[in-house]
Amino acid sequence: xxxxxxxxxxxxxxxxxxxxVAPKAHVLRPTTxxxxxxxxxxxxxxxxxFLDLFAGAGGVGLEAASRGASRVILVEGNxxxxxxxxxNIERCGFxxxxxxxxxxxxRDIEVIExxxxxxxxxxxxxxxxxxxxxxxxxxxxxxxxxxxxxxxxLGLLAPGGVFVVQHSIRDGIPAQREGYRVAESRRYxxxxxxxxxxxxxxxxxxxxxxxxxxx
Numbered sequence: 001x002x003x004x005x006x007x008x009x010x011x012x013x014x015x016x017x018x019x020x021v022a023p024k025a026h027v028l029r030p031t032t033x034x035x036x037x038x039x040x041x042x043x044x045x046x047x048x049x050f051l052d053l054f055a056g057a058g059g060v061g062l063e064a065a066s067r068g069a070s071r072v073i074l075v076e077g078n079x080x081x082x083x084x085x086x087x088n089i090e091r092c093g094f095x096x097x098x099x100x101x102x103x104x105x106x107r108d109i110e111v112i113e114x115x116x117x118x119x120x121x122x123x124x125x126x127x128x129x130x131x132x133x134x135x136x137x138x139x140x141x142x143x144x145x146x147x148x149x150x151x152x153x154l155g156l157l158a159p160g161g162v163f164v165v166q167h168s169i170r171d172g173i174p175a176q177r178e179g180y181r182v183a184e185s186r187r188y189x190x191x192x193x194x195x196x197x198x199x200x201x202x203x204x205x206x207x208x209x210x211x212x213x214x215x
Contacts, residue, residue: 013066015092022057023080048131058085075119082113124154136166148178
């Protein structure tokens with residue numbers, strides 16, 4: 001393996017133990033195994049539609065695929081990272097699931113290589129809806145704001161769905177301003193996961209997010 005790459009892995013599911021690769025790029029900050037394991041202990045993804053925004057090398061989205069998500073779309077605007085996602089799909093044995101770049105087709109697993117805002121508009125135009133949306137935007141840049149706003153305005157979160165944002169504990173998540181409520185928040189050192197939900201209609205009768213594990 002070239003020095004320009006480092007390794008991650010799939011924790012559980014049908015691709016458990018498969019090594020993943022990712023470019024050593026300043027744009028990449030892989031989700032640690034500890035945070036990823038906690039995320040999937042909280043969320044049920046089997047049979048769910050999963051959207052991974054700012055996907056990096058695809059560690060979270062491919063973990064969801066390994067654990068039985070019915071549909072996984074990974075959005076990444078950096079070319080080297082998108083290439084790593086494609087390599088990792090092959091490493092995980094998901095070759096029977098076609099991959100395409102910013103196209104119009106619908107697939108069980110798909111890489112969309114373009115900026116997140118453009119990808120969200122594409123998905124909205126296609127009428128896509130997701131039970132779980134995960135976003136790990138660059139810390140300290142307010143990159144989650146536009147994604148939260150577009151997901152709501154385009155109706156990309158299915159009823160009862162959950163939007164999970166990974167962020168620095170120093171970054172505020174504009175959940176209430178964008179119409180979400182914080183269902184739960186977990187902290188892991190300097191990293192936090194915020195689980196956001198949209199009010200049901202009529203407001204005040206919302207249920208539990210569809211992706212949550214029963215307690």
